[in-house]
Amino acid sequence: MEALNKYGIGTFDVVVVNLYPFYDKVTSMGGIAFDDGIENIDIGGPAMIRAAAKNHKDVLVVVDSQDYPALLEFLDGSQDDQQFRRKLAWKAFEHVASYDSAVSEWLWKQTVGDKFPPSLTVPLSLKSSLRYGENPHQKAAFYVDKSLSEVNAGGIATAIQHHGKEMSYNNYLDADAAWNCVSEFRNPTCVVVKHTNPCGVASRDDILEAYRLAVKADPVSAFGGIVAFNIEVDEALAKEIREFRSPTDGETRMFYEIVVAPKYTEKGLEILRGKSKTLRILEAKKNEKGKLSLRQVGGGWLAQDSDDLTPEDIQFNVVSEKKPQDNELCDAEFAWLCVKHVKSNAIVIAKDNRMLGMGSGQPNRLESLRIALRKAGDEVKGAALASDAFFPFAWKDAVEEACESGIGVIAEPGGSIRDGDAVDCCNKYGVSLLLTNVRHFKH
Numbered sequence: 001m002e003a004l005n006k007y008g009i010g011t012f013d014v015v016v017v018n019l020y021p022f023y024d025k026v027t028s029m030g031g032i033a034f035d036d037g038i039e040n041i042d043i044g045g046p047a048m049i050r051a052a053a054k055n056h057k058d059v060l061v062v063v064d065s066q067d068y069p070a071l072l073e074f075l076d077g078s079q080d081d082q083q084f085r086r087k088l089a090w091k092a093f094e095h096v097a098s099y100d101s102a103v104s105e106w107l108w109k110q111t112v113g114d115k116f117p118p119s120l121t122v123p124l125s126l127k128s129s130l131r132y133g134e135n136p137h138q139k140a141a142f143y144v145d146k147s148l149s150e151v152n153a154g155g156i157a158t159a160i161q162h163h164g165k166e167m168s169y170n171n172y173l174d175a176d177a178a179w180n181c182v183s184e185f186r187n188p189t190c191v192v193v194k195h196t197n198p199c200g201v202a203s204r205d206d207i208l209e210a211y212r213l214a215v216k217a218d219p220v221s222a223f224g225g226i227v228a229f230n231i232e233v234d235e236a237l238a239k240e241i242r243e244f245r246s247p248t249d250g251e252t253r254m255f256y257e258i259v260v261a262p263k264y265t266e267k268g269l270e271i272l273r274g275k276s277k278t279l280r281i282l283e284a285k286k287n288e289k290g291k292l293s294l295r296q297v298g299g300g301w302l303a304q305d306s307d308d309l310t311p312e313d314i315q316f317n318v319v320s321e322k323k324p325q326d327n328e329l330c331d332a333e334f335a336w337l338c339v340k341h342v343k344s345n346a347i348v349i350a351k352d353n354r355m356l357g358m359g360s361g362q363p364n365r366l367e368s369l370r371i372a373l374r375k376a377g378d379e380v381k382g383a384a385l386a387s388d389a390f391f392p393f394a395w396k397d398a399v400e401e402a403c404e405s406g407i408g409v410i411a412e413p414g415g416s417i418r419d420g421d422a423v424d425c426c427n428k429y430g431v432s433l434l435l436t437n438v439r440h441f442k443h
Contacts, residue, residue, distance in 0.1 A: 014071070015052035016062045019045045019095075023102050027151040034110055041103055046096045056089035057082070063095040098123040098146065105148050115292055116303060122147060122294070127157070133169045140169045149292065154285035155179075162264070163273045164280035171226075171258060175282060178228035179260050181341040183286045184310055185230055187353070190214040194225040197361070201338050202354035207231055208240050213354045215254060218375055219247045228260040238264075238271035260284055309438055311336050316411060319419075320426045320433035324409045327352075331384035332411040332434055339386040340440040347372040347398075349407070351383040365391060369398045373405050381406035388440040390414055394421035403429035413439045 004011065020042035026032050032040075052061035062071055067088065074084055101121040108117050124143035133140030144157050156176040161167065167175075178193035185191075185203055190211040192200035200217035204210035207229065215222045223246060229237070241259065246252040258280040259272060272281050289308040294301050311333035318324065324332065335350035342348060343361040347368040350356055357375030359368030365387065373380060385407045391399050399422045402410060410426065414435035426433040 012052070012059055014060045014062065014075075015048055017045045017049050018065075019049075019063075019099055022099065022106075023148070026102070026106050027148055037106060037110070042099070046099065049092045049096050053089040053092035056085045056092075060085060061088050061092045063092050067091070097121075098125075102146075102148055109148075115305070120303070128166065130169050131166070138169075142167070142169075142172060152285075153288040153291065155287045156260075156282070156284055159260070159282040159284035162269055162281040162283060164258075164276075165278045167280060171280065174226045175228075175258050175260055175280075177341065178226040178258075179282075179284050180287060181338075182228040182230045182260075184337060184340075188231045189229070191228045192217070192222045192225050193228065194221045197343055197358070198338060198341050198355070199225065199358065200355055201350075203334070204353065207237055210354075211237065211240060212244065215244065216247050217355045217357070219254075222254065223252075224255055224257060226258040226260065227256050230262065232263045232265060233259070233261045233268045233272070234265045235267040235271060238268040242271055242275040258282060262286070307340065307440065307442075309340075309440075314436050314438045316434040316436055318432065319414075319423050319435050320431065322426070322430050322432045324432040324434065328382075328384060328409045328432060329434075332386065332409050335384045335386035336411050336436065336440075339388050340442070342388065342442065344388050344441045344443060346388040346440075346442065348386045349373065349376040349380055349383050350386070351379065356380065356383055365389070366398045366401070369402060373401070382408040384409045384411065386410075387412040388442065390416040390419070390439075391422055392416055392418065394418060394425040399425045400429075403431045407431060409434065411436060413437060415439070 020040045022040045022042065025040045026037050049061060049063060052059045060071060060074070062068070074081065101123045104121065123146040125146050127142045127144045130140040130142055132138055156172060156179050173196055174193050177196040178191050178198070181193070181198050181201070182189055182191040187203040188205060188207045188210055189201065189203040190207065191198050192214045199221040200214035202210040202213035202217070204213070211227070227241065244254050246254055256279060260282045262285070263283060264281070269281065272279065289306065291306045293304050293306045316329065316332060330353070331351050334353050335348045338350060338355055338358070339346045339348040342358055345362050345365045345368045347359040347365065348355060349358070349372045356379050357372040359371030362368040362371070376383065385402050390413050391397065394400060399410065403425060409432040411434040414437060416422070423433055
């Protein structure tokens with residue numbers, strides 16, 4: 001300060017910095033050369049921002065053009081607001097931290113490439129405040145993951161909402177489950193989800209028929225659920241969604257919280273908007289494979305590869321005397337893809353590319369089986385059954401009950417010390433047994 005006074009040099013009142021566009025450069029189409037990426041790492045900018053933010057009592061630091069109007073208003077005023085200065089300082093440090101996390105993520109992938117670095121920073125950006133969380137007494141908000149790996153990688157977080165009430169905490173969870181499930185099917189498919197579990201799934205060349213069959217699987221659960229499609233919603237499909245009556249009574253018009261699809265025709269959107277003022281209409285992009293899956297536990301996070309395996313990636317090994325017919329194998333593969341998205345312990349019964357019944361979330365596999373059988377009803381005869389994990393017991397347990405009910409083929413991972421009992425049981429009843437050596441636990 002003595003030197004400044006001696007030479008008549010004034011102090012800085014405002015520091016405004018726009019950093020090199022590193023994030024945009026490294027996520028641009030076609031990628032960027034390593035040397036170009038290094039060149040776009042700003043060094044002096046973050047240093048000035050941090051210095052000004054630390055000295056925020058005397059220096060206003062601005063890193064966001066949206067703060068310019070507030071800054072001008074502050075400068076025109078006559079009073080000094082320390083809270084305003086602190087807010088700008090917080091934003092400055094947060095901005096630099098996010099910038100550094102992008103550089104760190106990019107450099108780690110360029111240097112090592114391992115998915116699990118010794119230290120991990122996940123930059124989150126507030127998208128919206130939510131009315132409440134899982135329950136009304138819980139406050140909540142929704143954040144978008146700004147990691148480089150999530151740029152143009154699809155998912156519900158970046159979905160476009162064309163209509164309806166604002167999304168809730170539970171809406172995001174259910175929509176994510178429905179979209180992740182329907183996106184894995186190759187043929188035109190409809191998935192209906194309730195409380196993150198697919199309660200109805202059907203694939204058909206005629207998407208209208210697929211929709212009807214998906215609802216029919218469990219119309220009681222489907223009411224108030226989420227309906228998702230993996231193809232465009234056009235005028236005909238939109239009319240069917242708007243007018244379709246519940247199979248339970250043939251009169252009640254089906255009600256949904258959300259419709260999710262990859263795209264809509266203009267007429268399709270217009271018709272769906274007319275169904276309800278509250279119906280949320282989402283347009284989403286398919287999730288890319290190979291993402292890092294994060295889940296919070298008390299005091300820490302679990303990280304794992306996303307479960308991207310589909311029936312095309314695994315072998316269905318026949319271990320029974322009876323070999324499945326081609327249509328039975330197709331049914332088993334369809335059931336297997338469905339059960340992957342059902343909460344453990346999970347059982348799915350399917351036939352002719354449609355879910356007939358499912359049992360989910362039970363502490364024991366036998367109860368999940370009984371729920372699925374009850375929902376499937378008389379259609380269980382000759383159907384396929386998929387289990388997300390092995391059967392610990394066979395005789396007088398889940399495998400035998402499935403065989404006695406008329407199931408034609410069973411697909412399960414295997415790996416139990418009693419796999420031999422499962423084979424013997426299926427042989428006794430003339431049922432095909434397929435072992436996949438792949439488990440699909442979902443908690």
